[in-house]
Amino acid sequence: MKKKKYTITSKTIDLDDTYDVIVVGGGPSGCAAAISAAREGVKTLLIEATGCLGGMGTSGLVPSWAPFWDQENIIYRGIAEEVLIKSKENMAHVSKDELKWVPIDAEHLKRVYDTLVCESGAEILFHSFLCSVETGENGLVSEIIVSNKSGLTAYKAKVFIDCTGDGDLAAWAGAEFMLGDEESKELQPASLCFVLTNVDDYAYQYGPRLHNSNLQSPIFEMMKSGEFPRIVDSHCCNQMVGPGAVCFNAGHLWKIDNTEPGSTSQSLIEGRKIAKEFQEALAKYQPKAFGNSFLAATGSLMGIRETRRIVGEYVLTEEDYLQRKGFYDEIGRNSYYIDIHHSEHESSLETIEGFDWEKHRARYGAGESYGIPFRCLVPKGLKNVLIAGRNVSCDRAVQGSIRVMPACLVMGEGAGAAASLMVKEKMVNTDLCGPNIKNLQKLLLDRGAYFRSNETL
Ligand SMILES: Cc1cc2nc3c(=O)[nH]c(=O)nc-3n(C[C@H](O)[C@H](O)[C@H](O)COP(=O)(O)OP(=O)(O)OC[C@H]3O[C@@H](n4cnc5c(N)ncnc54)[C@H](O)[C@@H]3O)c2cc1C
Structure with a gap:
């Protein structure tokens, strides 16, 4: 049904222009992005629609972390490793060294994120929903509009990071996106945990x-x-x-x-x-x-596996996954398999003749992973917006792999660090969305990140 349209008549709302970096969405990618930016001393705000941090890992009641290793070593490091270590502190039945499918105590994890974000110096606004985006013709987002118990407020920042999972900010700013399977338009099924x-x-x-x-x-x-x-x-x-x-x-x-x-x-x-x-x-x-x-x-959040994939400066593909590809602008690596849950049709076959669960699941061997290029975090055509989390730039197969929480934490840290450098390097308002890659990789390596830099590729 065609939707009727309504034009909002002139309305003057409050404007807050005091932040350098604004992160929208407080799931794993958003928490890591806010912590990462704020630790570099830039003034950071984290805007979250619900009343707690953690996204699917807390409000969504996802039972466990996807494996933190490549079957040899931990590969999701920096803030990701910090979160993992702290999330295990409350769990008497989980070994301190466990890296595979570590169970999640959601209430404890909420406090872990609260503490890490607050200690970083970032501020948090709960129960606040991004509802509109103002973009100039030059691809620069001038303000975002947020609704909460104060009504509508406009926020201006130097860099915005979209961690909504659905790419709300980037899509509403005008970025191109893909949704589900290109031909059938099918999306992965949802599950309420x-x-x-x-x-x-x-x-x-x-x-x-x-x-x-x-x-x-x-x-x-x-x-x-x-x-x-x-x-x-x-x-x-x-x-x-x-x-x-x-x-x-x-x-x-x-x-x-x-x-x-x-x-x-x-x-x-x-x-x-x-x-x-x-x-x-x-x-x-x-x-x-x-x-x-x-x-x-x-869960108070529906378990959504797949929605928009924002088209970025690079689109990570299944071929890259199969080649275990490295990139000059890597900010991390991922080794999780291509995990696309079966379609409704495939599900109906299961009851009749069994189901080949491994069909979609190209698995890596020990020590194998693929690089996550920074360009996947940069929406094409936008100048001061970065994305992290399950909505980054990739094809459908890779989305089935990169969507897990350890990878989201790593992408969030990369986006936050990049935003802080963009502010410091005064890169905003230039034609490039992103900092000097060498500076970004150095900052991340100094924090203990794992990836193959240009020199080691
Ligand atoms: C059923 C299910 C099971 C899963 N199991 C696992 C697993 O076992 N292990 C694993 O590691 N991963 C698992 N995943 C994947 C993983 O949980 C998610 O892909 C991951 O949490 C995505 O992180 P994110 O930061 O991109 O988004 P989310 O975790 O979805 O967080 C997004 C946050 O943004 C907020 N938000 C959204 N829109 C707005 C807006 N407009 N304004 C303000 N705030 C907004 C939301 O409230 C939410 O808090 C599972 C996913 C699902 C759905």
Whole structure:
């Protein structure tokens, strides 16, 4: 249906022009970007729509960190490593040296981000939503408009960093973007994560593994029973996140587009029903562990895997992934596999004839990774906007790999450091969006980052 249009009549609103760098979106990429910029002494504001930091890792209740290593060494370093170490401090059942699928205590992680961001000197505005962007013809964003309990406020800064996950700022500033599969327009399915408490720890740990890689998992019986119509596939990742508390990333919802609020709203309502069905099904099919379980929480953010991919100065491709490519302007490396969750059609095949889970999943061997070029963080045509997180410039396959939180932390740190240098090097208002690459790489290497610089390529 064609939308009707309305022109906002003249309205004068407050303007705040006191910040050098403004980061929008306080997920892993936004937190790292704000910390990174503020640590360099530039005045930084972090604007977040919800009431806490962490994005999908906290409000979204994602159960665990994707692996922090390349099967040999930790490769997500700097701020990413700091966050990982601190996030493990509260978890008695997790080894200090663990790097693979480290479980997340979401409440603890919120405080970790609060502390790191506040200590960096960055300021935070919660419950504040980016709702419009003013862009000049030269590709320079002059102001962003934010709505919160003060009404609308305009913010002016030297550099803006878009960490909204959906590329809201860059897209509204006029940047070109891609959305999902180019031909079918299909997006990866969404999942609403949830936490069950009062789980029997012993029975959970020593009972059948629930993940669908275990062919004995009760998930298959739950599906086939027909008693739980919302459990339509075997996707069922789970982690013990605290005493008697197991967090689930389970179930799928297709045709959800987070850039359409009506679509996300419906998916949250449906997601909560799916979570309750999982609790009931688990209580029945794995009673020793879940017989007395209690559905304690569902994510307040829908689990969105894919929306806009902003077109940047470089588009990272599947071919780059397959070649384990290095770049002269790397700011980090990623070794996570291409993890594209199956389509609705593929899911329907699973119940009839089984499903080839590895089809989409080109995996690396030990020590292998690909470079993340700084140019993927630079939206084409914009002069003072950087992007970080799952909305960076790449093709669909690479988005399935780069979207995980360790990589988002690394990209956020790179964007924040670049923004601070752009302010210091007075690069804003020039034709180049970005600092001197050597200076950026030196700054990141001094902080312990891992990538292959021009000299080592
Ligand atoms: C179901 C699911 C399971 C996953 N499992 C894992 C896993 O096990 N391990 C892993 O490492 N990764 C996992 N991921 C991937 C990972 O969690 C996300 O891709 C990652 O968090 C993206 O980080 P981000 O900073 O780009 O965005 P997000 O984490 O999405 O954060 C974006 C933030 O921006 C805010 N925001 C958005 N729009 C606006 C606006 N207009 N104004 C103000 N604020 C705004 C949001 O409130 C949010 O806090 C999973 C993802 C999903 C969906």
